[in-house]
Amino acid sequence: MSDTSSRTATVTGRHAADATPVASARALTKVYGSGDAAVHALAGVDVDFTRGEFTAIMGPSGSGKSTLMHCMAALDTPTSGTVVVDGVDVSTLKDAALTRLRRDRIGFVFQSFNLVPTLSAAENITLPLDIAGRKADVGWYDTVVDILGLGPRLGHRPNQLSGGQQQRVAAARALIGRPAIVFADEPTGNLDSRSSAEVLGFLRRSVDEFGQSIVMVTHEPSAAAYADRVVFCADGRLVDEMRRPTAERVLDRMKTLGDL
Numbered sequence: 094m095s096d097t098s099s100r101t102a103t104v105t106g107r108h109a110a111d112a113t114p115v116a117s118a119r120a121l122t123k124v125y126g127s128g129d130a131a132v133h134a135l136a137g138v139d140v141d142f143t144r145g146e147f148t149a150i151m152g153p154s155g156s157g158k159s160t161l162m163h164c165m166a167a168l169d170t171p172t173s174g175t176v177v178v179d180g181v182d183v184s185t186l187k188d189a190a191l192t193r194l195r196r197d198r199i200g201f202v203f204q205s206f207n208l209v210p211t212l213s214a215a216e217n218i219t220l221p222l223d224i225a226g227r228k229a230d231v232g233w234y235d236t237v238v239d240i241l242g243l244g245p246r247l248g249h250r251p252n253q254l255s256g257g258q259q260q261r262v263a264a265a266r267a268l269i270g271r272p273a274i275v276f277a278d279e280p281t282g283n284l285d286s287r288s289s290a291e292v293l294g295f296l297r298r299s300v301d302e303f304g305q306s307i308v309m310v311t312h313e314p315s316a317a318a319y320a321d322r323v324v325f326c327a328d329g330r331l332v333d334e335m336r337r338p339t340a341e342r343v344l345d346r347m348k349t350l351g352d353l
């Protein structure tokens with residue numbers, strides 16, 4: 094559950110959000126299959142994600158949330174429309190440039206953690222930088238590890254860590270390269286409420302204290318309440334948005350969309 098009192102305290106010290114969107118989509122469509130079997134997963138989405146903000150994407154099951162996130166994160170190719178991430182028009186990029194964009198400017202957190210089982214927590218955290226041939230900024234590495242309380246676990250492999258600890262490692266890995274944007278797909282879907290609060294609290298703090306931009310798909314109103322803004326999907330379109338959400342208001346809005 095969101096701790097609104099501590100959040101209000103940190104918001105005061107937050108980085109000013111930059112007016113230029115960190116990622117945007119225009120007239121975005123995604124059709125799976127064809128003919129009678131065609132599914133219009135995205136039916137024309139226009140959206141801007143503000144730099145330095147935490148945005149949650151909510152909506153009923155099948156409304157297009159994951160498809161939207163995957164198209165925005167260059168993990169999937171739209172049928173039509175444009176996606177711009179950190180000033181780069183993703184549709185113009187060939188495979189190698191797309192790989193670089195994902196590696197250098199985007200951080201990912203997935204529901205299933207997606208850690209490399211043979212690597213230690215420390216090695217998992219720095220993996221994106223190691224692949225890119227970059228060195229971790231030692232001060233930043235220490236800060237992230239410290240905030241996430243991972244110090245005593247750095248030598249452990251994923252199967253020696255709890256789900257919450259694994260997701261904290263995944264969150265550290267997403268942020269270690271200071272990406273322009275972090276996309277999180279149901280990051281608390283496999284976590285208990287305490288571990289969820291730790292991961293969401295870290296994401297919130299990274300926005301407030303370090304100006305990180307985050308977009309998160311979630312089913313949970315209590316998770317969406319950590320965001321600055323919630324956008325609501327239904328039938329492949331964005332149908333509404335809410336600023337300064339609370340779990341109660343998000344839940345009420347979701348009921349009118351036919352979910353929960």
Ligand SMILES: Nc1ncnc2c1ncn2[C@@H]1O[C@H](COP(=O)(O)OP(=O)(O)OP(=O)(O)O)[C@@H](O)[C@H]1O
Nearest residue numbers: 125126132134152153154155156157158159160161
């Ligand atoms: N690879 C695919 N092939 C065919 N249809 C797909 C594919 N991926 C998604 N869809 C369909 O596209 C629509 C949107 O799916 P999407 O996963 O984006 O929704 P979602 O809002 O993320 O759902 P959930 O909350 O259940 O994860 C659904 O009707 C889904 O069945």
